[in-house]
Amino acid sequence: MSTAFLFRDDAYLKTATATVAGMNDLGGILLDQTIFYANSGGQPGDSGRLMTADGREIVIATTVHPDGDKTAIVHVPAPDQTLPAIGETVTLVLDWDKRYRLMRMHTALHLLSVVFPFPVTGGSIGADKGRLDFDMPEVPEDIPALETALNDFVRGEHDVTAEWITDAEMAAQQDLIKTMKVKPPMGQGRVRLIRIGAGETQVDLQPCGGTHVANTREIGPLRIGKIEKKGKENRRVSLFFAE
Structure with a gap:
């Protein structure tokens, strides 16, 4: 059962309607379409609410891909929720503040991979902090200069676009x-x-299935945190919003 990913065409959608297409064995809700991004690629799954026609609210704790199926998204309800019926129409309401911070940080990490031109070995995106792991034998000497270059990209007001x-x-x-x-x-x-x-x-320019802001100016000022050694040549670079 596949899901139409509305966020791929418009990451700024905060609400939409959908039809309940099914339930999995654990009580997860499958919809015919969704604005909720599922946990993958280092970006956490979205949270929010489903509103039924009779006014019931179903809190969605997170969203995941079922058993590695990247074509479907399961909306995981918080405990003790009354689930909707298959075929029922619901209104999706995204936890927008969380999502937007994730969009800003995800885009910022793309920029971090430019100022640190090393192969990426891992990463994690949070609403307040992100990090990338690099195959980086030695730490660059002038980190303040790299932080300046990073913020110059932000201030450059570069459009962020998607293509296939x-x-x-x-x-x-x-x-x-x-x-x-x-x-x-x-x-x-x-x-x-x-x-x-x-x-x-x-x-x-790189392949990515996550959600991003439309212009780098939306990211805001950034600060590079400590750089940790995580192996012989693996270094972890943390990134924070400066405001």
Whole structure:
């Protein structure tokens, strides 16, 4: 059972209507379409509410892909909720403040992968803090200069856009893949690319299925935190909002 991912076309949707398409064995709710992003790629699943036609509220604690199926999303209700009936129409209400901070941080981490031009070995996106792990033998000497470059990208007001290429085109452009352990979501015929900037002012282009802001100015000032050694050549770089 597949789900239409409305957030791929418009990450700024805060509410939408959907039809309950099914339930899984654990009481998770499947909808025909959703604005809720499911936990994947280091970005947490969204939370929020489902509102029924008779005014009942169902709190959604998180959202996940069922058993690794990237074409469907399960909406996990908080405990002790009265579940909707299959075929029922519900209104989705996203926890927007959380989502928007995740969008800002996710986009910021794309920029971090530019100022630290090393292969990415892992990452995590939070509403207040993000981090990327790099295959980085030595820590760069001038971290303040890298932080300045990072914030220059933010202040550059670069548009963030999405486009699609085929699986075959992705396979022929392996240089676009920065992550060593997380591979692009291939197997469905096409892969989404996220482009920051364009033409001569392009900053970054890489495959990504997450949610992002529309322009880098929305990210706000950033601060690079401590850099931790996590192996012989693995370094973890933390990133925070400065305001």
